[in-house]
Amino acid sequence: MPQEAPELATPRMSRRALLRAASAIGAQLVVGIPLSGLPGARAATSTFAPNAFVAISADDKVTLVMPAVEMGQGAYTSLAAMLAEELDVPLGAVSLQPAPPDPKYVNPALGIQATGGSTTTMVWFVPIRQAGATARAMLVQAAAQRWRVDASTLQTADGAVAHPASGRSARYGALAADAARQPAPSTVALKDARDFKLIGHAVKRLDAPGKVDGTARFGIDVMLPGMRVATLSASPVIGGKLRKADSAAALKVRGVRQVVLLDDIAAVVGDDMWAARQGLAALHVEWDGGGDVHASQAQLWAGLEEASRGPGVTAQKTGDAAARLARGDVVEAAYELPFLAHAAMEPMNCTVHATPGACEIWVGTQAPGFAQAGAASVLGLQPAQVTIHNHLIGGGFGRRLEVDGVIKATRIAQHVDGPVKVVWTREEDIRQDVYRPMYHDRLRAVVEGGRVTAWHHRVTGPSILARWLPPGFKDGIDPDAIEGAVKPPYDFANVLVEYVRHETPVVTVGFWRGVGPNSSVFSAECFLDLLARRNQVDPLAFRRNMLQGNPRALRVLDLAAAKAGWGTPAKAPGNDQRVGQGIALLAGFGSFLAAVVEVAVADDGDVRVRRIVCAADVGVVVNPDTVVAQIQGGTIFGLGTILYDAITVADGRVQQSNFHDFRLPRIDDIPAIETHLVPSTDKPGGIGEPGTVVVQPAIANAVFAATGIQPTRMPIDRSQQARKSS
Template sequence: MNGPELSRRSLLRAGAALVGGLIIGIGLPVRRARADEPAPVGASLNAFVHVPTEGPVRLVMPAVEMGQGVYTSQAMCLAEELDIGLDQVVAVHAPADQADYGNPIFVIQATGGSTTTMAWTEPLRKAGATARAMLVAAAAAEWNVDASELTTDKGVISHAGSGRTLSYGAVADRAAAMPPPADVALKSPDKFQLIGTSQPRIDTPAKATGATVYGIDVIRPGMSYASLMAPPVIGGTVAHVEEAPALAVPGVRQVVVLDDMVAVIASNSWAALQGLRALQIEWTPGPNARLDQAQLWAGIEKASEGPGVPAQKEGDALAKLGEGTLFEATYELPFLAHTPMEPMNCTVHVHDGVCDVWVGTQVPGKAQDGAAKVLGIEPAKVTINNHLIGGGFGRRLEADYVITATRIAQKVDGPVKVIWSREEDIRQDPFRPLYHDRLKALLENGRITAWHHRVTGASILARWLPPAFKDGIDGDAVDGAVHPPYAFGDILVDYVRHESPVPVAFWRGVGPNSSIFSIECFLDLIARKTDVDPVAFRRNLLEANPRALAALNAVVAKAGWGTPAPASAFGGRVGRGVALMHAFGSYLGCVADVAVNDAGDVRVTRVVVAADVGRVINPDTVLAQIQGGVTFGITTVLHNKVTIAGGRVEQSNFHDYRLIRIDEMPAIEVDLLASTENPGGIGEPGTVIVQPAVANAIFAATGVQLTRMPVDAALIAKAV
């Protein structure tokens, strides 16, 4: 393939000589991250495919499987071009290696931002096509025939003229000794046998039988268990610990006291938890003991009034906004916890100058680097054994829990599994940031001719990927705000960075959560104040964007826009709302129906989504991701928020951090639009798009617009 230098190609051949068969590396130029920093020169060998002499093809996946189905969809890309069945592929996580397995969008080894399909579809197809070409060339040499006379199917090479056949494994060693082709032709879509078809997920059987080992399931010989507690006040420290009560608990072996946490080590997890509860701990609260949510809201609102850094500027929007009919609104999004089904956990064994880690992480390279830094050793001496993940939602894009477990493990003999309780998982979570979006628009003859969108919030990228934070702009924070699908005339989108003591991290839907919510709610506000149908108003702004217009038209047709939302036994008031988005390389339209009772409680009764995600790899995966994202988003708009009082997180478990329950689930209908465009992302858009659609439906039902999430039932009750 293109790109790999001689030394790396030699390494591949050496590997093939050791294990047998053909090993293919993916070489592709590393593209830029989301900010406009210069792209590195050269190529990186990002993943490997091993065609053995016997057995299934082994795909080393650079992306991590956490329930989103990438093992299957990316295996389909490889298998399509290699002409094998999915049952002939075994997918495994890549090892920690920032250089060789870096996501070409992030430039580091990470799975997130709905980038997997965008980043890896073409490289994996090329890897499969390259392997197939080399295997065919080896068979042609074996039979002394022209390669063009050979066909392949299900891992078998056939020569129709002579009736001879060879398995891939039979020629794998010979293929490994041949030079890779400089370029390979990929299949035309009309030849696809897998891509675009619904395929069962290859990780389902092991999950169904309980054979899958998640990070929390890991068992090591001689392993201890640890339960931990951090200071209840953000930024606090440990003042004093009375260890005796914990050590008196049967099974407790040790208490580890660090400056910012206490851990109890025991022979089993129950003893560790009971020992932790028995501890007498005095905390030093630190500088945030008086921090509360009102201060945090006031702080971000005040920051929004300061100067912003332009992220998109076309024309002179500020000058034009002083003329004509002006509309203005502000929207605010709260802190949110990740609450994956599998709470944070990590097993670490520090011994003999090395460190072994068993974990589920979206960033194995960061995890490796973090553990190495704690121990003062080279990253190569840290082995990350990555596992399938029981939900990430951005939480496992952080390596803090691996670092914490390593700090504890270096004080313990033998391997130790550290498990966060649900309470600690929520209270010590790095939350989704507060966001404050202020929008202004000038309306002339039914069209917006000037637009100002100011986004205020913390910058995650400045910490997580510093090269992507450039010239004061966090590209994630303004994603969805810059380059909207609508024709807005003169545009100014600017960003105000505002940090608080509360730790923050990426959360499913990332920046577009606030941007799309704000834009779509603001458009509904303008439409209703001018007595224009919200769909007609949007159509008038989409004449130059056929893909966006098609998504909008498809969803309103499927949802029956223009007809009343059906009556519901839940409440007397019903409403229907619409929203549109372009983010993550995908276009989605959404219509939501809601019912509102006299107490102001809201029930979402139906959600319809039309999605143009480019060329679809596995339709079943796309449908599942949209359904899951919609569920996640409904929970957010109806129930979720994290609040701070006295420097402490007030929420602790699912009784006060509500998730949507089965009796609250609406019908979800999804229409996948046919497209020949490059694949977009789909893991997060469902979460993003449903929030403004539900908010707009509530607006239609009650006349109350939701400007600070989640729904305030008391406020709505006054209106109904």
């Protein structure tokens, strides 16, 4: 199970020190853009001086040092397009270099160097463009001085500066050395949206060709001279210790070179993964159980429900909801979400070469600074003595914000002479995951005149931030756990939102695509359908009546309903299916999404999603193809969650082990998915997680409409939805 991420060193970097570091790059133009005080972004802590960099070399090569990692969300292409737009170079001219662990690349919204929370586009949209515009201004000034002309008479296009009056031109590379001697302008004008050639236009993904022809290198693809491959097994019960293992039997397996036995890990090192796996099977590891060896899923649910009735911390209070609830006709409901694994296609892996006084690591990680500090803490080194080579990630979803895999690989590598790639089996990946938390949401409301006049939302669950980033947990509140519950998009007259922290035993929990909003938006949107039904009001009309003061939310809701033909679900074939439409709204991650879903429910309770229609307002769109792809991927992710997936515990152990019992959506499960984007000039929002969040309540509400029975615990219970014989 994961260890806590070590605290990162966060040195302050002055502008002078930054310029000294830049001068070491040689005859290149290097631009750094300070990120503090960005509009709409959370200010970074005073101990960080984050910067984004672009380098232009004498051979005309343009390099963007990527402050975000690529894990399938299209960040490499979108950020490169932002730079190319302002720099006036073709998108294909930009080379990408993953940022090393460095406070210059801190995500302003998170306060650490990490990619997550659907923040990439929203926080880097202005800084990356500023970097491009600043570089372009310095190149223009260098050309103006060389040609002794006014800079205003020059033009840029396709990576060159031109002086139309004289017919002279120069490539950026030829001007780079002179431009590096120019003072950086204190302010630069960014392009007007009307002049965009890349931003807002569909462009081909820069990472796609390599993924198609196999040249793209993920962490698991790393091959080094003399490298061995290891696989591992950890205690199935948290806190369990290694009791016995048959090393002799493992060493007899062809290709096995070494057995590494630690107090909580057993690993076999071989020539390849097959040898390591066969050796691990022959090892016959036995464990001493941990303190939670008798824990069961029923106990965990009961403990969570009991905690939900205890004292909580007020996260939002508008008006006096408690007083209004005390004298009104109160409707109450509770919703529960299970543990979930990430189950990314690329299983956890990390290659480590530990030598005296130094260490090199090849990995795909969402938090390179945490990975560096984690390995350093194991080896007793300073973080600077650990080199991180970050790679493409074959699915992150929050799992690779954790560095337990790096720490375990480093502990194994300490005992191996030479580089070793540690690859988790699928079973280990699922049984030793850092799971999406269990949540319990209890809601109470009063409806009068077709409007909610009192709203009480109580969120019960663990605090991920208290473990992962302690400064983020303040005054007893985990902001991530209550996101989506506080500041609902609807005009509720009186609002009370509370948070009850309850740390479930047995498993370690962490970020999972959508995290807190998965529970808060699911429960709120399902509860709204329950209120509409109780008051005999159409769910769409019920929501619209409370969104008149939120035009962006109302716009996506109306668009999704219109495109889906709200109120007219197609008839299901045969007589053994019931059909229904469900609707849900998300206002979160800086974006607005609405989803309308059509389902057919068979007599045996089997649910088939037949159509998903999404409308999205994500502010300024960088690449519409990426937005559509993220919504499609997110809705498929959420579909699997509500219909099939759950991690359960028995005897202190996770019961699921592979895709046969932790089922991901299959091809025949996927319905038609339509996406409609609302043109917007608002600042960019996030899109990696919203599709996952909004589709879950939409599916649940569609099932409610089809059967009259509201799902209140994921995944949907087929037996509950089965047609009862008379």
